[in-house]
Amino acid sequence: MKAVVCRNGALEVQDVPQPEPGPGNVLLRVLRAGICGSDLHARTHCDATAAVVEEVGYDHFMRSSDSVVMGHEFVGEVVSYGPRCRRRWKPGTRLCALPIIKHGGEVEMVGLSEQAPGAYAEYVEVSEDLAIPVPDGVTDDDAALVEPLAVAHHAVRRSGVGKRDVAVVIGCGPIGLSVILLLKAAGVKTVVAGDYSEKRRELARACGADAVVDPATESPYTAVKQQKRYFTRAGDLFDEAFKALHLLQTIPGMPWRQVVRFADDNGLTPTGPVIFECVGLPGVIDSILTAAPFRSRVTVVGVCMEPDVFRPVMAINKEIDLRFVFGYNPDEFAEVVHLVSKRKVDPSVLVTGTVGLDGAVAAFDALGGAERHAKVLIDPASPVRDLT
Template structure:
């Protein structure tokens, strides 16, 4: 079958071996496959990525000496099934799949392991247990966004954002746009988005951001005090003394009991934003620690492949809550598909282009310097050699 291979950082259209589904697996005809930012990272930094994943116990990410078929954001049609595979999902059904595949007794990352070729191909394998039928007549193009939208939903859930909290999204590439969409789908009332690119700021607004700022002109935290966020240590000290003055005057009620109840309900922590770092460039985390209001929660979603530095003492003095997220759960994946199908998340603006196999290298170049493009899909039947709407 035809596929796009990556070998030593070079992308090429090639003939590769046909795939044969194993027990519990489905063979899918690829209808669309998204080009992910992690694909761009892997092409340029696969050896560093392999070293990194090896440190956490996964040794099968491809290296520059390997030839791999990338692609983990796919929507396909079932064309065959392996032995001892149930028929709950019928042939001809359009599906999306959580990109993990069991081969040779081990589970592999689809599109990042030579043992689990990805969706930059005419066909791809999927585990039936991780595969979901596309519901409600959802378009194939939007269904292919299930995986990146699941990344956004997982980040939002890990951020534990309440509807009344302010969410700040720094970086409005595909990951940031997914976070914005899922914040609004989750009912968060105020989402501030920040990006240097005018094109990406426009996409952020189209995806539902309530306020969009150019960080070259203004900080996304300029309105912090309007939202009741504390920006100076003196405010915290004054709040502590004032609160204790009031509590110690309460008749009959021990002040420590009131404080304990406030801690249980979350009222003891001053109002603060939840900030999503979706850039993945060295220095950004420290910039956020420096500029964010006190007690902010920073959720790191952007993947930085280089060493970075922060000032722990500053984060300590501001009591910054720093969280890192990876991927998503099967529930996040399923819920993202249904949020898309139910029209509860604005995802159409994320889709900015389509190419055929012959245009994948051009799409990588375009996304590497993206201003107006966010998500480019591969259509295996297309002859387009440059991204087109």
């Protein structure tokens, strides 16, 4: 079969052996495969990531010297089954699947390991137990986006954001846009998005962001008016605390529950927005910690594969919560299929281009610029080479 192979940072369409499905696995003919931001990073920074991932117990993450077929966001149709399968679906049934598979008892990351070729190819092998049929009415394009939407769903859940919180999304690439979609699906009333790209700011509006800013000219933390004022300077915080304490002293005998509520309402216990870092480049975390209001909650969704530095004392002084997320749970993946099929999440706006296998290099280059495109899909049956 034909596949896009990555080796030493170069992408090339090659003839490679078609997978033979192993025990418990299914062979799919690929209909669509999404190009993920982590694929862009892995192309050039996989060695540093592989060294870290090996420390946490997985030693097959792609390295630059490997020949890897990437692609972990995909939808395909059933071709054949391996041994010991339940053969739950007829040939031709469309499936999307978690990009995790077992080979010889070893768990592998599909599309991010030489041991588990991904979906930038005509065929891909998946686990039958981790596959989900695509409901009627869900397009191939939308089905291919279930995986990144599941990442966003997991990030929103892990963040602990409430419907009345202000959510700030930094970076409006595919993952940032997906986070916006899932925040609105979760009922969050106020979502602010920030990106330097005008095109991606337009996409953020289309995804439901309530306020969209260019960080070069406006702070996303002051883009919406709040009932409670955010604190960005220690002096302001202390001033409000002294005012609140003074007021408390003028009301002797107040029950402690009312004291807590009164202190919260008067600035003694300020909280900031819930921030989602969706860029994944060095320096972004520190820039967020520097600009974020006191007691913000920061969830890091972007995958930075290079060493990075931030100043803990900045987060300490502001009492900022910093949380990192990875992937998603199987139930979250299945729930996203349901959300898309019921049109509670419409990811179609994310897709800005489709190419064939021969267009993968042009697509990677275009996505590296970030000015015109968000999510580009690969259709192995398409002859398209270039993005317009």
